[in-house]
Amino acid sequence: MERFELRFSGNAPLAGRAHVGVVASGDLEVLMEPSNETVVSVRTSVDGFEKVWRATLARFFARHPVAARIEINDSGATPGVVSLRLAQALERTKA
Amino acid sequence: MSVPALMSRTSFVELNARERARALLDDGSFRELLGPFDRIESPWLARQNIVPQADDGVVVARGTIGGVAAVAIAIEGAFQGGSTGEVSGAKIAGALELAAKDAKAGKPIRPVLVFETGGVRLQEANLGLAAMADVHAAVVALRRHAPVVGVIAGMIGCFGGMGITAGLVSRLIVTRQARLGLNGPEVIEQNAGVEELDSRDRPLIWSLTGGEQRHAVGLADDLVADDADALADAVRAAFERGQPAEHQSERIAFWRGRLERLPATPEGPALRKLWMGDRP
Numbered sequence: 001m002e003r004f005e006l007r008f009s010g011n012a013p014l015a016g017r018a019h020v021g022v023v024a025s026g027d028l029e030v031l032m033e034p035s036n037e038t039v040v041s042v043r044t045s046v047d048g049f050e051k052v053w054r055a056t057l058a059r060f061f062a063r064h065p066v067a068a069r070i071e072i073n074d075s076g077a078t079p080g081v082v083s084l085r086l087a088q089a090l091e092r093t094k095a
Numbered sequence: 096m097s098v099p100a101l102m103s104r105t106s107f108v109e110l111n112a113r114e115r116a117r118a119l120l121d122d123g124s125f126r127e128l129l130g131p132f133d134r135i136e137s138p139w140l141a142r143q144n145i146v147p148q149a150d151d152g153v154v155v156a157r158g159t160i161g162g163v164a165a166v167a168i169a170i171e172g173a174f175q176g177g178s179t180g181e182v183s184g185a186k187i188a189g190a191l192e193l194a195a196k197d198a199k200a201g202k203p204i205r206p207v208l209v210f211e212t213g214g215v216r217l218q219e220a221n222l223g224l225a226a227m228a229d230v231h232a233a234v235v236a237l238r239r240h241a242p243v244v245g246v247i248a249g250m251i252g253c254f255g256g257m258g259i260t261a262g263l264v265s266r267l268i269v270t271r272q273a274r275l276g277l278n279g280p281e282v283i284e285q286n287a288g289v290e291e292l293d294s295r296d297r298p299l300i301w302s303l304t305g306g307e308q309r310h311a312v313g314l315a316d317d318l319v320a321d322d323a324d325a326l327a328d329a330v331r332a333a334f335e336r337g338q339p340a341e342h343q344s345e346r347i348a349f350w351r352g353r354l355e356r357l358p359a360t361p362e363g364p365a366l367r368k369l370w371m372g373d374r375p
Contacts, residue, residue, distance in 0.1 A: 001146055017132065019149070022148070022171055022173045022174055023146055023147070023148040023175075024171075027173070029149060043146050073146050073147060074146060075146055
Protein backbone atom coordinates (compact mmCIF):
# COMPACT_ATOMS: atom_id res chain seq x y z
CA MET A 1 0.00 0.00 0.00
CA GLU A 2 1.18 3.51 -0.77
CA ARG A 3 -0.25 6.82 0.39
CA PHE A 4 0.33 10.35 -0.90
CA GLU A 5 -1.37 13.73 -1.00
CA LEU A 6 -1.69 15.76 -4.21
CA ARG A 7 -2.68 19.43 -4.48
CA PHE A 8 -4.36 21.14 -7.42
CA SER A 9 -5.73 24.58 -8.08
CA GLY A 10 -9.50 24.66 -8.14
CA ASN A 11 -11.96 27.34 -7.12
CA ALA A 12 -15.44 26.32 -8.33
CA PRO A 13 -17.46 25.56 -5.18
CA LEU A 14 -19.09 22.13 -4.74
CA ALA A 15 -22.83 21.99 -4.07
CA GLY A 16 -22.52 19.13 -1.58
CA ARG A 17 -20.58 16.04 -0.69
CA ALA A 18 -20.67 12.60 -2.29
CA HIS A 19 -19.45 9.07 -1.70
CA VAL A 20 -19.17 6.49 -4.51
CA GLY A 21 -17.53 3.14 -5.11
CA VAL A 22 -16.25 0.22 -3.08
CA VAL A 23 -12.68 -0.81 -2.19
CA ALA A 24 -13.12 -3.95 -4.27
CA SER A 25 -10.63 -5.50 -6.68
CA GLY A 26 -10.21 -3.14 -9.66
CA ASP A 27 -12.41 -0.51 -8.06
CA LEU A 28 -12.01 2.42 -5.66
CA GLU A 29 -13.90 4.47 -3.12
CA VAL A 30 -14.15 8.26 -3.53
CA LEU A 31 -15.20 10.69 -0.79
CA MET A 32 -15.68 14.22 -2.18
CA GLU A 33 -16.41 17.24 0.02
CA PRO A 34 -16.51 21.03 -0.38
CA SER A 35 -13.30 22.72 0.76
CA ASN A 36 -11.30 25.97 0.41
CA GLU A 37 -8.39 24.22 -1.26
CA THR A 38 -8.15 21.26 -3.58
CA VAL A 39 -6.39 18.36 -1.88
CA VAL A 40 -6.56 14.71 -2.85
CA SER A 41 -5.44 12.02 -0.38
CA VAL A 42 -4.79 8.72 -2.08
CA ARG A 43 -4.31 5.31 -0.50
CA THR A 44 -3.68 2.67 -3.13
CA SER A 45 -2.90 -1.03 -3.00
CA VAL A 46 -0.57 -0.72 -6.01
CA ASP A 47 2.79 0.94 -5.35
CA GLY A 48 4.78 3.10 -7.78
CA PHE A 49 2.03 4.83 -9.78
CA GLU A 50 2.02 8.33 -8.24
CA LYS A 51 2.84 9.87 -11.64
CA VAL A 52 -0.17 8.18 -13.25
CA TRP A 53 -2.40 9.32 -10.38
CA ARG A 54 -1.15 12.88 -10.76
CA ALA A 55 -1.86 12.84 -14.52
CA THR A 56 -5.31 11.27 -14.10
CA LEU A 57 -6.31 13.78 -11.42
CA ALA A 58 -4.80 16.75 -13.33
CA ARG A 59 -6.99 15.87 -16.30
CA PHE A 60 -10.07 15.71 -14.08
CA PHE A 61 -9.37 19.10 -12.46
CA ALA A 62 -8.53 20.68 -15.84
CA ARG A 63 -12.06 19.81 -16.92
CA HIS A 64 -13.72 20.46 -13.53
CA PRO A 65 -11.72 23.04 -11.54
CA VAL A 66 -13.60 22.40 -8.28
CA ALA A 67 -12.45 23.31 -4.78
CA ALA A 68 -12.77 19.92 -3.12
CA ARG A 69 -11.27 17.73 -0.48
CA ILE A 70 -11.11 14.24 -1.96
CA GLU A 71 -10.17 10.97 -0.31
CA ILE A 72 -9.50 7.95 -2.44
CA ASN A 73 -9.21 4.37 -1.21
CA ASP A 74 -8.07 2.34 -4.19
CA SER A 75 -7.83 -1.38 -4.82
CA GLY A 76 -6.01 -1.42 -8.15
CA ALA A 77 -8.45 0.52 -10.35
CA THR A 78 -7.27 1.50 -13.85
CA PRO A 79 -7.06 5.23 -14.74
CA GLY A 80 -10.28 4.82 -16.76
CA VAL A 81 -12.19 3.52 -13.75
CA VAL A 82 -10.69 6.28 -11.56
CA SER A 83 -11.89 8.95 -14.03
CA LEU A 84 -15.38 7.46 -14.14
CA ARG A 85 -15.65 7.30 -10.34
CA LEU A 86 -14.49 10.94 -10.02
CA ALA A 87 -17.06 12.04 -12.61
CA GLN A 88 -19.74 10.02 -10.83
CA ALA A 89 -18.84 11.57 -7.46
CA LEU A 90 -18.97 15.08 -8.92
CA GLU A 91 -22.37 14.30 -10.47
CA ARG A 92 -23.65 13.12 -7.08
CA THR A 93 -22.55 16.33 -5.34
CA LYS A 94 -25.14 18.09 -7.51
CA ALA A 95 -27.98 15.75 -6.55
CA MET B 96 -38.46 -16.14 -14.72
CA SER B 97 -39.77 -15.09 -18.16
CA VAL B 98 -37.61 -13.01 -20.49
CA PRO B 99 -39.54 -9.70 -20.00
CA ALA B 100 -39.50 -10.26 -16.23
CA LEU B 101 -35.76 -10.94 -16.37
CA MET B 102 -35.13 -7.78 -18.39
CA SER B 103 -37.20 -5.47 -16.18
CA ARG B 104 -36.05 -6.69 -12.79
CA THR B 105 -33.29 -5.13 -10.69
CA SER B 106 -30.81 -7.81 -9.68
CA PHE B 107 -30.27 -7.70 -5.92
CA VAL B 108 -27.08 -9.78 -6.22
CA GLU B 109 -25.49 -7.04 -8.33
CA LEU B 110 -26.25 -4.24 -5.84
CA ASN B 111 -23.63 -3.07 -3.37
CA ALA B 112 -24.34 -3.11 0.36
CA ARG B 113 -25.64 0.48 0.49
CA GLU B 114 -27.98 -0.10 -2.46
CA ARG B 115 -29.18 -3.35 -0.88
CA ALA B 116 -30.08 -1.63 2.39
CA ARG B 117 -31.86 1.07 0.40
CA ALA B 118 -33.75 -1.55 -1.64
CA LEU B 119 -35.11 -3.29 1.46
CA LEU B 120 -36.26 -0.11 3.21
CA ASP B 121 -39.41 1.75 2.11
CA ASP B 122 -38.77 4.27 -0.66
CA GLY B 123 -37.21 7.50 0.59
CA SER B 124 -36.85 6.29 4.20
CA PHE B 125 -33.13 5.33 4.06
CA ARG B 126 -31.00 7.20 6.63
CA GLU B 127 -27.48 5.89 7.15
CA LEU B 128 -25.81 5.71 10.57
CA LEU B 129 -21.99 5.86 10.84
CA GLY B 130 -21.69 6.38 7.10
CA PRO B 131 -18.47 6.78 5.11
CA PHE B 132 -18.05 10.47 6.08
CA ASP B 133 -17.93 9.48 9.75
CA ARG B 134 -14.76 7.60 8.79
CA ILE B 135 -15.13 4.80 11.31
CA GLU B 136 -12.66 2.58 9.47
CA SER B 137 -10.55 -0.36 10.61
CA PRO B 138 -7.47 0.81 12.55
CA TRP B 139 -5.70 -2.49 11.76
CA LEU B 140 -5.74 -2.88 7.98
CA ALA B 141 -3.46 0.03 6.97
CA ARG B 142 -0.82 -1.22 9.44
CA GLN B 143 -0.84 -4.45 7.45
CA ASN B 144 -0.58 -2.60 4.14
CA ILE B 145 -4.20 -3.18 3.21
CA VAL B 146 -6.31 -0.26 1.97
CA PRO B 147 -9.23 0.28 4.37
CA GLN B 148 -12.77 1.38 3.46
CA ALA B 149 -14.41 4.42 5.09
CA ASP B 150 -17.40 2.38 6.38
CA ASP B 151 -15.35 -0.80 7.07
CA GLY B 152 -17.66 -2.73 4.75
CA VAL B 153 -20.86 -2.55 6.78
CA VAL B 154 -23.81 -0.28 6.03
CA VAL B 155 -26.25 0.42 8.87
CA ALA B 156 -29.39 2.33 7.92
CA ARG B 157 -32.55 3.31 9.73
CA GLY B 158 -35.80 3.66 7.84
CA THR B 159 -39.12 1.89 7.63
CA ILE B 160 -40.28 -1.47 6.28
CA GLY B 161 -44.00 -1.68 5.59
CA GLY B 162 -44.36 1.64 7.41
CA VAL B 163 -42.80 0.29 10.64
CA ALA B 164 -39.46 1.56 12.02
CA ALA B 165 -36.64 -0.65 10.77
CA VAL B 166 -32.89 -1.05 10.76
CA ALA B 167 -31.14 -2.62 7.76
CA ILE B 168 -27.61 -3.93 8.25
CA ALA B 169 -25.87 -4.89 5.01
CA ILE B 170 -22.40 -6.39 4.62
CA GLU B 171 -20.33 -5.33 1.56
CA GLY B 172 -19.04 -8.59 0.12
CA ALA B 173 -16.68 -6.91 -2.36
CA PHE B 174 -14.57 -5.31 0.40
CA GLN B 175 -12.25 -7.89 2.01
CA GLY B 176 -14.74 -10.67 1.25
CA GLY B 177 -17.32 -9.10 3.57
CA SER B 178 -15.17 -10.19 6.49
CA THR B 179 -16.05 -9.17 10.04
CA GLY B 180 -13.41 -7.04 11.75
CA GLU B 181 -13.41 -5.14 15.01
CA VAL B 182 -15.19 -2.10 13.57
CA SER B 183 -17.56 -3.76 11.10
CA GLY B 184 -18.53 -6.31 13.77
CA ALA B 185 -19.12 -3.58 16.36
CA LYS B 186 -21.36 -1.73 13.88
CA ILE B 187 -23.50 -4.85 13.40
CA ALA B 188 -23.65 -5.76 17.10
CA GLY B 189 -24.26 -2.14 18.12
CA ALA B 190 -27.13 -1.73 15.66
CA LEU B 191 -28.73 -4.95 16.91
CA GLU B 192 -28.29 -3.90 20.55
CA LEU B 193 -29.96 -0.54 19.88
CA ALA B 194 -32.80 -2.35 18.11
CA ALA B 195 -33.22 -4.59 21.18
CA LYS B 196 -33.36 -1.50 23.40
CA ASP B 197 -36.16 -0.07 21.23
CA ALA B 198 -38.03 -3.37 21.16
CA LYS B 199 -37.78 -3.78 24.94
CA ALA B 200 -39.12 -0.25 25.42
CA GLY B 201 -42.17 -1.23 23.38
CA LYS B 202 -41.10 0.65 20.23
CA PRO B 203 -41.71 -1.56 17.19
CA ILE B 204 -38.56 -2.30 15.21
CA ARG B 205 -37.89 -4.47 12.16
CA PRO B 206 -34.22 -5.55 12.03
CA VAL B 207 -32.95 -7.12 8.81
CA LEU B 208 -29.43 -8.46 8.20
CA VAL B 209 -28.06 -8.80 4.66
CA PHE B 210 -25.19 -11.29 4.68
CA GLU B 211 -22.37 -11.50 2.14
CA THR B 212 -19.33 -12.75 3.98
CA GLY B 213 -16.71 -15.41 4.50
CA GLY B 214 -16.80 -14.81 8.27
CA VAL B 215 -14.18 -13.36 10.60
CA ARG B 216 -11.50 -11.08 9.06
CA LEU B 217 -8.28 -13.00 9.57
CA GLN B 218 -6.18 -9.79 9.72
CA GLU B 219 -8.08 -8.77 12.86
CA ALA B 220 -8.02 -12.26 14.38
CA ASN B 221 -9.33 -12.34 17.95
CA LEU B 222 -10.99 -8.92 17.70
CA GLY B 223 -13.05 -10.23 14.79
CA LEU B 224 -13.91 -13.38 16.73
CA ALA B 225 -14.92 -11.32 19.77
CA ALA B 226 -17.09 -9.12 17.55
CA MET B 227 -18.72 -12.25 16.15
CA ALA B 228 -19.61 -13.41 19.67
CA ASP B 229 -21.17 -9.97 20.30
CA VAL B 230 -23.22 -10.30 17.10
CA HIS B 231 -24.48 -13.78 18.09
CA ALA B 232 -25.41 -12.61 21.60
CA ALA B 233 -27.13 -9.52 20.17
CA VAL B 234 -29.28 -11.56 17.75
CA VAL B 235 -30.34 -13.96 20.52
CA ALA B 236 -31.19 -11.05 22.86
CA LEU B 237 -33.08 -9.16 20.15
CA ARG B 238 -35.13 -12.05 18.77
CA ARG B 239 -36.85 -12.46 22.16
CA HIS B 240 -38.52 -9.10 21.56
CA ALA B 241 -38.74 -8.76 17.76
CA PRO B 242 -38.28 -11.14 14.84
CA VAL B 243 -34.89 -10.76 13.13
CA VAL B 244 -34.89 -11.40 9.37
CA GLY B 245 -31.79 -12.53 7.44
CA VAL B 246 -31.13 -12.36 3.70
CA ILE B 247 -28.41 -14.21 1.79
CA ALA B 248 -28.35 -13.13 -1.85
CA GLY B 249 -24.93 -14.30 -3.13
CA MET B 250 -22.59 -14.67 -4.88
CA ILE B 251 -20.18 -14.91 -1.94
CA GLY B 252 -22.77 -16.37 0.38
CA CYS B 253 -22.55 -16.62 4.14
CA PHE B 254 -19.85 -18.64 5.89
CA GLY B 255 -17.86 -18.88 9.09
CA GLY B 256 -19.21 -17.20 12.20
CA MET B 257 -21.80 -15.35 10.11
CA GLY B 258 -23.08 -18.78 9.00
CA ILE B 259 -23.94 -19.25 12.67
CA THR B 260 -25.60 -15.81 12.78
CA ALA B 261 -27.73 -16.85 9.80
CA GLY B 262 -28.75 -19.92 11.80
CA LEU B 263 -29.90 -17.75 14.70
CA VAL B 264 -32.30 -15.41 12.85
CA SER B 265 -36.07 -15.76 13.07
CA ARG B 266 -36.54 -16.15 9.34
CA LEU B 267 -33.91 -16.68 6.65
CA ILE B 268 -34.47 -15.68 3.02
CA VAL B 269 -32.15 -16.99 0.27
CA THR B 270 -31.83 -16.83 -3.51
CA ARG B 271 -30.65 -19.65 -5.77
CA GLN B 272 -27.31 -17.82 -6.05
CA ALA B 273 -26.83 -17.83 -2.26
CA ARG B 274 -24.69 -20.27 -0.32
CA LEU B 275 -24.78 -21.01 3.38
CA GLY B 276 -22.25 -22.98 5.36
CA LEU B 277 -19.73 -22.98 8.17
CA ASN B 278 -16.46 -23.85 6.44
CA GLY B 279 -16.27 -22.63 2.86
CA PRO B 280 -15.43 -25.17 0.13
CA GLU B 281 -11.83 -23.92 -0.27
CA VAL B 282 -11.19 -24.39 3.44
CA ILE B 283 -12.59 -27.94 3.35
CA GLU B 284 -10.50 -28.84 0.32
CA GLN B 285 -7.37 -27.41 1.92
CA ASN B 286 -7.88 -29.34 5.14
CA ALA B 287 -9.38 -32.64 3.98
CA GLY B 288 -8.08 -32.92 0.42
CA VAL B 289 -9.63 -32.67 -3.02
CA GLU B 290 -11.05 -36.23 -2.70
CA GLU B 291 -13.26 -34.94 0.11
CA LEU B 292 -14.46 -31.83 -1.75
CA ASP B 293 -13.41 -30.28 -5.04
CA SER B 294 -13.90 -26.56 -4.44
CA ARG B 295 -13.83 -25.83 -8.19
CA ASP B 296 -16.81 -28.10 -8.86
CA ARG B 297 -19.47 -25.42 -8.76
CA PRO B 298 -22.53 -27.68 -9.36
CA LEU B 299 -21.33 -29.89 -6.48
CA ILE B 300 -20.76 -26.91 -4.17
CA TRP B 301 -24.20 -25.45 -4.90
CA SER B 302 -25.83 -28.89 -4.56
CA LEU B 303 -24.54 -28.96 -0.97
CA THR B 304 -24.56 -25.34 0.23
CA GLY B 305 -26.62 -23.50 -2.42
CA GLY B 306 -29.76 -21.56 -1.60
CA GLU B 307 -32.10 -24.01 -3.34
CA GLN B 308 -30.67 -26.98 -1.41
CA ARG B 309 -30.67 -25.14 1.94
CA HIS B 310 -34.30 -24.21 1.36
CA ALA B 311 -35.26 -27.73 0.27
CA VAL B 312 -33.93 -29.27 3.49
CA GLY B 313 -35.41 -26.54 5.70
CA LEU B 314 -32.23 -24.68 6.66
CA ALA B 315 -33.61 -21.58 4.93
CA ASP B 316 -37.25 -20.47 5.12
CA ASP B 317 -37.92 -18.68 1.83
CA LEU B 318 -36.41 -19.12 -1.63
CA VAL B 319 -36.83 -15.93 -3.65
CA ALA B 320 -35.73 -14.94 -7.16
CA ASP B 321 -32.81 -12.51 -7.55
CA ASP B 322 -35.07 -9.47 -7.83
CA ALA B 323 -34.80 -6.44 -5.51
CA ASP B 324 -38.59 -5.91 -5.38
CA ALA B 325 -39.30 -9.60 -4.75
CA LEU B 326 -36.75 -9.65 -1.92
CA ALA B 327 -38.15 -6.47 -0.36
CA ASP B 328 -41.63 -8.06 -0.51
CA ALA B 329 -40.31 -11.26 1.09
CA VAL B 330 -38.63 -9.30 3.90
CA ARG B 331 -41.82 -7.34 4.59
CA ALA B 332 -43.88 -10.56 4.55
CA ALA B 333 -41.40 -12.18 6.95
CA PHE B 334 -41.93 -9.38 9.47
CA GLU B 335 -45.69 -9.56 9.01
CA ARG B 336 -45.63 -13.25 10.01
CA GLY B 337 -44.28 -12.13 13.40
CA GLN B 338 -42.35 -14.37 15.75
CA PRO B 339 -41.93 -18.05 14.84
CA ALA B 340 -43.47 -20.49 17.34
CA GLU B 341 -39.95 -21.68 18.02
CA HIS B 342 -36.64 -20.47 16.58
CA GLN B 343 -34.85 -23.04 14.40
CA SER B 344 -31.79 -22.89 16.64
CA GLU B 345 -33.89 -23.84 19.69
CA ARG B 346 -35.10 -27.12 18.17
CA ILE B 347 -32.24 -29.22 19.50
CA ALA B 348 -34.07 -32.59 19.51
CA PHE B 349 -35.31 -32.08 15.95
CA TRP B 350 -31.85 -31.41 14.51
CA ARG B 351 -30.28 -34.18 16.60
CA GLY B 352 -32.85 -36.58 15.17
CA ARG B 353 -31.82 -35.58 11.67
CA LEU B 354 -28.14 -36.17 12.38
CA GLU B 355 -28.95 -39.64 13.71
CA ARG B 356 -30.46 -40.52 10.33
CA LEU B 357 -27.45 -39.21 8.37
CA PRO B 358 -26.71 -41.55 5.43
CA ALA B 359 -23.21 -42.97 4.78
CA THR B 360 -22.74 -40.63 1.81
CA PRO B 361 -24.52 -37.44 2.80
CA GLU B 362 -24.55 -35.71 -0.58
CA GLY B 363 -27.13 -33.13 -1.67
CA PRO B 364 -29.86 -35.20 -3.40
CA ALA B 365 -29.78 -37.93 -0.70
CA LEU B 366 -30.23 -35.36 2.06
CA ARG B 367 -33.11 -33.75 0.19
CA LYS B 368 -34.87 -37.10 -0.11
CA LEU B 369 -34.24 -37.94 3.52
CA TRP B 370 -34.99 -34.59 5.12
CA MET B 371 -37.62 -32.97 2.89
CA GLY B 372 -40.40 -35.02 4.50
CA ASP B 373 -39.74 -33.61 7.95
CA ARG B 374 -39.36 -30.04 6.71
CA PRO B 375 -39.83 -27.83 9.77
